Amino acid sequence: MTELVLEVHSLEKRFGEIEAVRGVSFQIAAGETYGLLGPNGAGKTTTISMVCGLLERDGGEVIVAGKPLTTRSIGAKAAIGYVPQELAIYPDLNARENLRFFARLYGLAPAVAGDRVEEVLRLIGLVDRAGDQAKHYSGGMQRRLNIGIGLLHKPRLLVLDEPTVGVDPQSRNAILESVESFSAEGMAVLYTTHYMEEAERLCDRIGIVDLGELKAEGTRAELVSLVGEHDRVHLEGVGDLEAAAGACRALPSVDAASVEDGGIQLIVDHARNLLPELLQVTTAAGVAVNAVEVVEPDLEAVFLHLTGKALRD
Amino acid sequence: MRAALLIAGKDLRQRLRDRSALLSAIVVPLALASIFGLIFHNVTGGHLTFTFGLVDQDHGQAAQAFETQALGPLERGGLVVVRPEPSLAAGRSAADRGKVAATFVLPAGLSAAIGNGRTAELRVLGDIDQSIGVQVAEAIAQSYASRIDTVRLAGAALGSTTPGSVRTASAVDPIRIADVSTTSRQLDAGTFYSAGMAVFFLFFTVQFGLSSILEERRDGTLARMLVAPIARSAVLAGKLLTSLALGAISMAVLALATHFLLNAHWGNPLGVAILIGAGVLAATAVMALVATFARTPDQASAWQAMVALVLGMLGGTFFPVSQAGGLLATLSLATPQAWFLRGIENLAGGAGAGAALGPAAAILAVAAVTGTLAFLRAGKLVAR
Numbered sequence: 001m002t003e004l005v006l007e008v009h010s011l012e013k014r015f016g017e018i019e020a021v022r023g024v025s026f027q028i029a030a031g032e033t034y035g036l037l038g039p040n041g042a043g044k045t046t047t048i049s050m051v052c053g054l055l056e057r058d059g060g061e062v063i064v065a066g067k068p069l070t071t072r073s074i075g076a077k078a079a080i081g082y083v084p085q086e087l088a089i090y091p092d093l094n095a096r097e098n099l100r101f102f103a104r105l106y107g108l109a110p111a112v113a114g115d116r117v118e119e120v121l122r123l124i125g126l127v128d129r130a131g132d133q134a135k136h137y138s139g140g141m142q143r144r145l146n147i148g149i150g151l152l153h154k155p156r157l158l159v160l161d162e163p164t165v166g167v168d169p170q171s172r173n174a175i176l177e178s179v180e181s182f183s184a185e186g187m188a189v190l191y192t193t194h195y196m197e198e199a200e201r202l203c204d205r206i207g208i209v210d211l212g213e214l215k216a217e218g219t220r221a222e223l224v225s226l227v228g229e230h231d232r233v234h235l236e237g238v239g240d241l242e243a244a245a246g247a248c249r250a251l252p253s254v255d256a257a258s259v260e261d262g263g264i265q266l267i268v269d270h271a272r273n274l275l276p277e278l279l280q281v282t283t284a285a286g287v288a289v290n291a292v293e294v295v296e297p298d299l300e301a302v303f304l305h306l307t308g309k310a311l312r313d
Numbered sequence: 314m315r316a317a318l319l320i321a322g323k324d325l326r327q328r329l330r331d332r333s334a335l336l337s338a339i340v341v342p343l344a345l346a347s348i349f350g351l352i353f354h355n356v357t358g359g360h361l362t363f364t365f366g367l368v369d370q371d372h373g374q375a376a377q378a379f380e381t382q383a384l385g386p387l388e389r390g391g392l393v394v395v396r397p398e399p400s401l402a403a404g405r406s407a408a409d410r411g412k413v414a415a416t417f418v419l420p421a422g423l424s425a426a427i428g429n430g431r432t433a434e435l436r437v438l439g440d441i442d443q444s445i446g447v448q449v450a451e452a453i454a455q456s457y458a459s460r461i462d463t464v465r466l467a468g469a470a471l472g473s474t475t476p477g478s479v480r481t482a483s484a485v486d487p488i489r490i491a492d493v494s495t496t497s498r499q500l501d502a503g504t505f506y507s508a509g510m511a512v513f514f515l516f517f518t519v520q521f522g523l524s525s526i527l528e529e530r531r532d533g534t535l536a537r538m539l540v541a542p543i544a545r546s547a548v549l550a551g552k553l554l555t556s557l558a559l560g561a562i563s564m565a566v567l568a569l570a571t572h573f574l575l576n577a578h579w580g581n582p583l584g585v586a587i588l589i590g591a592g593v594l595a596a597t598a599v600m601a602l603v604a605t606f607a608r609t610p611d612q613a614s615a616w617q618a619m620v621a622l623v624l625g626m627l628g629g630t631f632f633p634v635s636q637a638g639g640l641l642a643t644l645s646l647a648t649p650q651a652w653f654l655r656g657i658e659n660l661a662g663g664a665g666a667g668a669a670l671g672p673a674a675a676i677l678a679v680a681a682v683t684g685t686l687a688f689l690r691a692g693k694l695v696a697r
Contacts, residue, residue: 053539080540088536092330102537102541104319105541149537
């Protein structure tokens with residue numbers, strides 16, 4: 001079995017009367033990317049603050065690389081690389097100085113730190129601007145520096161808290177590609193986001209969080225199966241729509257078919273496989289199809305199913 | 314300790330790049346010390362020569378005693394220039410036109426009045442624009458009058474009220490400028506304002522220490538440091554080291570710069586170093602304590618500025634409050650600034666380093682009290 005890098009058991013946190021985190025448990029293995037998906041205020045940042053030893057927890061346990069972690073731990077923290085949601089760099093220091101300071105803070109010897117700083121500068125593409133003060137960088141460059149600081153000591157667990165919030169599409173894509181490479185190198189990655197697309201693209205497993213609770217977790221397929229593997233197909237066309245709907249209904253993979261909004265609305269299993277047969281049946285029934293839309297169940301649907309509200313609410 | 318030194322090194326690099334920090338630590342205090350020193354140099358340095366007019370309508374022994382015994386020594390010492398005026402009108406005119414700071418008028422019959430025990434009048438006509446000169450003139454006249462009263466009382470006790478008493482009065486020690494000074498322990502203006510401005514701005518210089526934790530919290534870098542494998546106390550220690558280093562550098566530079574540029578006489582170097590060390594500790598402790606009550610960097614900065622200003626004023630960094638006596642002088646002893654200046658006064662007078670130990674102990678007592686309170690409260694700054 002792959003080695004577990006992070007184990008979180010029954011994590012709890014209260015702020016006065018508010019239960020910010022309620023019994024959250026999950027595990028991440030080496031080389032795995034685990035996403036915490038939930039809307040703003042769901043408890044994602046509070047959870048990772050406890051996972052990183054920033055915030056005292058009221059209950060539960062966190063084990064990083066086999067070592068129990070508290071806010072006062074030193075050994076366990078050495079295994080964590082942390083990339084906060086907001087930029088956390090020194091704008092009046094240059095990239096090299098920023099990286100060197102944190103490298104030394106993480107205990108890297110001066111010579112090792114120097115080499116590692118240059119490696120990270122190359123990785124984040126800031127070699128040419130390494131001597132400029134960070135306040136003169138573009139937003140994307142600052143974001144890359146922000147991430148680079150978390151990679152300096154080659155952490156076994158990399159925690160990224162919504163790293164693409166407020167980032168332009170180009171930089172966002174670069175960040176996502178970087179994260180994909182981290183897990184490929186064997187790093188365990190904990191990634192929080194409220195962007196469904198990012199979770200689907202990056203994460204091997206996803207935990208859906210709402211109101212401080214982990215509502216469900218698993219691979220994308222496992223989560224989607226929670227709402228049933230039904231796809232929605234909408235066929236737009238001209239002709240005898242009722243007859244065509246009746247013909248479709250007779251197919252074994254079609255659960256439902258009805259005429260709506262000037263077209264035929266179908267609930268089917270495996271729409272992409274069934275699509276040629278559906279077009280054949282409706283054409284045979286005298287309908288000229290001029291548009292097809294397939295909607296497969298996604299994490300948005302899963303979130304809606306589990307919480308009764310949309311992810312972006 | 315390694316982590317604390319790293320944090321302090323990083324902070325120092327940031328502060329040295331921040332020109333406003335350099336301004337408040339060195340440039341502004343040096344400039345203010347220069348300006349204040351120039352303004353008050355002549356007064357406290359004793360290098361100004363006051364010009365006084367003298368209208369002698371008496372021509373008697375009392376007038377002669379005033380001229381030769383009260384004014385004479387001062388004139389010979391180069392402190393005053395006496396300009397005889399031929400008439401009351403001329404004397405008044407000289408004062409009105411600023412030709413003299415004040416005119417002494419010795420009216421006709423002055424000697425006789427003194428000799429007969431009657432009320433005698435010695436008038437001082439001052440130039441409204443030379444208030445300090447007028448005060449000096451009044452002090453000279455008052456001092457002379459006091460001598461006359463003393464002799465009268467002595468004469469009465471001996472049963473004599475003859476004009477001979479005037480001769481007795483003139484036989485007493487000549488009036489010295491020290492007698493009209495308001496202080497007996499005073500630095501020259503250059504040294505006073507050099508030390509005063511240095512210790513005043515020291516409190517602003519060291520304020521960045523713990524309050525920069527609030528800045529780092531706002532900017533997210535504190536979280537990064539707290540996730541790193543270091544003790545939280547290392548963050549506090551690093552910040553305090555930054556304050557101590559900045560304070561020591563600032564004070565050392567100011568002491569040397571004012572010595573060479575403003576001719577300030579700080580006194581025994583070891584004693585000065587002791588006072589600077591104690592002062593930096595106290596300033597750091599006081600400002601750290603204030604920072605622990607703040608929730609934001611702006612709040613900390615505003616509160617620290619207020620405390621530094623109040624302590625600075627009360628401690629006599631702008632004016633020698635401790636010399637004023639009364640409640641204010643007593644209150645000033647609660648400030649490290651007052652003790653620092655007192656220590657410098659001791660040293661500037663030529664005393665050895667030992668003269669700094671008493672004031673330094675008082676400063677360290679303030680540092681101990683405020684530092685202990687700050688230590689007890691500082692943990693919350695690095696808690697989330």
